[in-house]
Amino acid sequence: EGNVVFNYNTVTIANGGVAMTPYVVDHILAPSGVVTSTTTPRALGQAVSASTAQQVGEAMIGVVTEGTGQAARLPEAYVAGKTGTASVGPDTMDSLFIGFAPADNPTMAISICVEGDAGEDIEGLAAGLAGEVISQSILEQLAQLLSNGVEVTSATKQLPQAILVADW
Numbered sequence: 754e755g756n757v758v759f760n761y762n763t764v765t766i767a768n769g770g771v772a773m774t775p776y777v778v779d780h781i782l783a784p785s786g787v788v789t790s791t792t793t794p795r796a797l798g799q800a801v802s803a804s805t806a807q808q809v810g811e812a813m814i815g816v817v818t819e820g821t822g823q824a825a826r827l828p829e830a831y832v833a834g835k836t837g838t839a840s841v842g843p844d845t846m847d848s849l850f851i852g853f854a855p856a857d858n859p860t861m862a863i864s865i866c867v868e869g870d871a872g873e874d875i876e877g878l879a880a881g882l883a884g885e886v887i888s889q890s891i892l893e894q895l896a897q898l899l900s901n902g903v904e905v906t907s908a909t910k911q912l913p914q915a916i917l918v919a920d921w
Contacts, residue, residue: 760864763851766813767833767859770806772797814856817880822850824881827888831856836880844871850879854887861890 765772774795781790801809813833816822822834834852841847848867853859863883869875 760851760862763853763864764862765800766806766809767853767862768806769803770799770801772800810853810856813852817852821877822852822880824877825850825852825884825887827854827884827891829888829891830854832884832887833859834880834883836877838876841868842871845869846873846875848875848877848879850883852883852887854891860894861887863887 761772761775774797776792776794779792780788783789810833813835814831816836817825817832817834821836822832825832825834832852832854833856834850837849839847839849846869848869849865851862851864853862863886865879865883865886867875867879867882
């Protein structure tokens with residue numbers, strides 16, 4: 754439940770401060786493979802100003818490029834993120850990461866919480882897992898574009914949208 758809230762807030766920052774109505778089903782296919790219904794995204798409103806969202810996004814890029822989230826850094830895209838740890842008991846920590854990518858034109862958001870065992874050092878683990886998941890998602894999106902005949906260049910920016918929530 755907490756990861757969904759963290760991810761929703763991350764999506765709002767990635768979306769220029771505009772909060773969207775969450776939905777689970779993007780489209781419905783008939784047995785023949787024809788799309789019979791598509792969900793239309795709806796804005797709830799401006800949760801924070803676009804300027805504030807941009808400032809927060811830039812700070813999140815800094816976390817990944819030179820801060821505590823470097824384990825989420827990728828060669829194929831800038832990632833914006835925020836790390837965290839939570840003490841949940843004596844000698845027990847959780848590792849947290851929220852983020853979005855590509856940072857300059859977000860198509861995915863991610864929230865990961867890794868629950869640690871007593872005495873286990875898991876600081877930064879969630880950021881590394883986020884980097885792996887985002888990298889795989891970007892590669893799958895590019896493969897889908899290529900299979901659809903889209904020429905992928907450095908100027909190609911519009912990728913399919915995905916929201917990823919992971920709980921380990």
